[in-house]
Amino acid sequence: MSKExxxxxxxxxxxxxxxxxxxxxxxGEVITRPADVVVELLENALDAxxxxxxxxxxxxxxxxxxxxxxxxxxxxxDAELAVERHTTxxxxxxASLAAVDTxxxxxxxxxxxxxxxxxxxxxxxxxxxxxxxxxxxxxGADLVEPTGRGRGTxxxxxxLFADAPARRESLSAAATEFARVSxxxxxxxxxxxxxxxxxxxxxxxxxxxxxxxxxxxxxLGVYDREVASRTVAIDxxxxxxxxxxxxxDLVLRGALVQPSVTxxxxxxxxxxxxxxxxxxxxxxxxVVEGYGDLLPDDRAPIAVVSVSLPxxxxxxxxxxxxxxxxxxxxxxxxxxxxxxxxxxxxxxDRRRTEDLSMDLDDALEPLSxxxxxxxxxxxxxxxxxxxxxxxxxxxxxxxxxxxxxxxxNYERLRAAVDGETPRAPVDPAATVELTPAQRAAVDVHRDxxxxxxxEIEPFGESTVRVxxxxxxxxxxxxxxxxxxxxxxxxxxxxxxxxxxxxxxxxACHPSLKAGDDLGTEExxxxxxxxxxxxxxxxxxxxxxxxxxxxxxxxxxxxxxxGTRMD
Ligand code: ADP
Ligand code: MG
Numbered sequence: 001m002s003k004e005x006x007x008x009x010x011x012x013x014x015x016x017x018x019x020x021x022x023x024x025x026x027x028g029e030v031i032t033r034p035a036d037v038v039v040e041l042l043e044n045a046l047d048a049x050x051x052x053x054x055x056x057x058x059x060x061x062x063x064x065x066x067x068x069x070x071x072x073x074x075x076x077x078d079a080e081l082a083v084e085r086h087t088t089x090x091x092x093x094x095a096s097l098a099a100v101d102t103x104x105x106x107x108x109x110x111x112x113x114x115x116x117x118x119x120x121x122x123x124x125x126x127x128x129x130x131x132x133x134x135x136x137x138x139x140g141a142d143l144v145e146p147t148g149r150g151r152g153t154x155x156x157x158x159x160l161f162a163d164a165p166a167r168r169e170s171l172s173a174a175a176t177e178f179a180r181v182s183x184x185x186x187x188x189x190x191x192x193x194x195x196x197x198x199x200x201x202x203x204x205x206x207x208x209x210x211x212x213x214x215x216x217x218x219x220l221g222v223y224d225r226e227v228a229s230r231t232v233a234i235d236x237x238x239x240x241x242x243x244x245x246x247x248x249d250l251v252l253r254g255a256l257v258q259p260s261v262t263x264x265x266x267x268x269x270x271x272x273x274x275x276x277x278x279x280x281x282x283x284x285x286x287v288v289e290g291y292g293d294l295l296p297d298d299r300a301p302i303a304v305v306s307v308s309l310p311x312x313x314x315x316x317x318x319x320x321x322x323x324x325x326x327x328x329x330x331x332x333x334x335x336x337x338x339x340x341x342x343x344x345x346x347x348x349d350r351r352r353t354e355d356l357s358m359d360l361d362d363a364l365e366p367l368s369x370x371x372x373x374x375x376x377x378x379x380x381x382x383x384x385x386x387x388x389x390x391x392x393x394x395x396x397x398x399x400x401x402x403x404x405x406x407x408x409n410y411e412r413l414r415a416a417v418d419g420e421t422p423r424a425p426v427d428p429a430a431t432v433e434l435t436p437a438q439r440a441a442v443d444v445h446r447d448x449x450x451x452x453x454x455e456i457e458p459f460g461e462s463t464v465r466v467x468x469x470x471x472x473x474x475x476x477x478x479x480x481x482x483x484x485x486x487x488x489x490x491x492x493x494x495x496x497x498x499x500x501x502x503x504x505x506x507a508c509h510p511s512l513k514a515g516d517d518l519g520t521e522e523x524x525x526x527x528x529x530x531x532x533x534x535x536x537x538x539x540x541x542x543x544x545x546x547x548x549x550x551x552x553x554x555x556x557x558x559x560x561x562g563t564r565m566d
Pocket of ligand 1: 014
């Protein structure tokens with residue numbers, strides 16, 4: 001089949017841009033690594049209105065990248081034109097670039113990919129049959145044929161850079177290239193919570209998001225529960241001031257992870273402008289500044305902030321790969337972002353810092369994961385039967401003993417359900433009343449409940465008999481906790497999620513907690529066990545377990561000249 005079929009353009013939605021428009025779109029698409037391909041394909045799928053996008057990568061991506069969407073698809077003519085240069089359905093002759101509200105507009109991605117790889121499109125725009133297009137070694141289709149495929153598009157890219165040794169040479173190790181792919185999918189998934197994304201690598205799922213429209217849910221997909229269970233929604237509109245009066249509204253949406261979870265660098269601050277994830281140091285900094293003194297020094301938050309600006313406030317046509325944006329008035333936008341973040345956080349739990357005097361404020365921070373567990377920690381006392389005070393080298397540690405217990409319980413429960421969970425008999429058996437939905441779920445989750453250590457018998461329409469309860473800590477919870485267990489299993493989408501939620505709930509169950517007035521030995525044992533945890537620094541629901549105050553803070557607070565060691 002010939003590579004030029006200009007007659008296909010007549011009745012197609014995809015058209016060739018005129019030379020003048022071509023000249024005005026910033027320099028061409030440059031595909032330098034697998035993640036660039038993934039980004040272009042993701043943007044096309046989003047532009048096609050997909051509600052679900054599945055990305056599947058083999059090796060570092062050079063072997064195979066496949067992006068499948070359920071978007072509007074392409075007609076046979078459009079599919080054929082799409083792999084030619086400067087053909088697009090998104091920018092019309094004479095239309096203003098500033099008014100483009102799609103992620104793509106240059107019509108260069110697919111031909112650029114075809115130049116450095118073998119590209120296959122399978123697509124269907126809702127017609128009776130689909131179309132298969134193959135392009136390799138340059139723009140233009142090598143093959144166009146009918147094929148079976150439901151509505152949507154699957155793009156498969158193989159043998160990336162097979163004929164481009166220089167590109168190949170400049171790639172990093174496979175793990176690094178895949179990490180870039182994974183970051184790219186995360187960025188798009190986090191700022192498009194209404195779309196369900198999944199990423200698979202060599203056949204196993206790396207993460208997925210549910211597409212519920214909630215930023216929290218997307219965060220939970222990309223990060224683990226520890227991170228995502230404590231978020232604050234951001235949902236604000238603020239007037240933007242420009243010279244000569246109001247210029248319209250800055251609309252902000254997103255989710256802010258509570259400052260008890262932090263990171264060393266700002267790369268977990270995701271910013272999107274008009275739906276496009278962008279690298280913009282000014283806006284990232286604005287988010288960080290919005291957290292203000294809630295963040296320990298030199299720590300960065302995890303946050304997703306999606307900003308929509310009035311027309312003509314952002315120019316996305318400045319970077320060859322559109323990863324950067326030029327803002328008409330960066331300071332005004334940054335000020336709006338910072339204020340919105342601060343407002344959203346001001347309603348959250350600030351106890352961690354508020355109770356302390358100014359100088360101690362700065363020093364009070366959750367220990368970071370980088371610091372090793374509590375080897376040389378001595379318990380020196382207990383405060384209000386809630387906190388254990390401990391000495392650790394130059395630091396005074398304050399341990400929230402309930403949170404610490406919960407963490408220890410949780411990890412031990414988790415270890416226990418991997419093997420045999422110790423059980424404690426309930427004798428005589430306890431009768432527990434359940435709602436009809438809970439009662440029905442008992443039958444569904446019979447095996448999960450047994451694995452968790454509950455021995456249960458159905459008993460009547462709305463009751464069960466509990467003969468044994470899990471006792472991993474040597475303390476047995478109330479038999480009625482089976483109702484919590486059933487609820488947690490019902491909430492979870494997969495049995496694993498349900499189980500994890502259940503373990504967290506159980507770990508925090510009051511009857512599993514040790515007495516409040518801990519003796520010195522018990523306290524030391526608790527600290528030691530906490531130190532042995534995989535993640536000793538947060539309770540299962542993400543609150544910190546340990547705060548540290550270093551000696552330097554006391555020196556400042558008391559106006560001394562130096563530490564004892566100086
Ligand atoms: P651009 O996105 O700048 O228009 P591309 O080369 O990425 O340029 O794509 C060319 C055209 O192919 C798009 O304008 C669009 O009409 C069509 N297209 C590409 N990918 C898809 C897809 N996943 N679903 C539907 N149409 C697509
Ligand atoms: Mg595109």
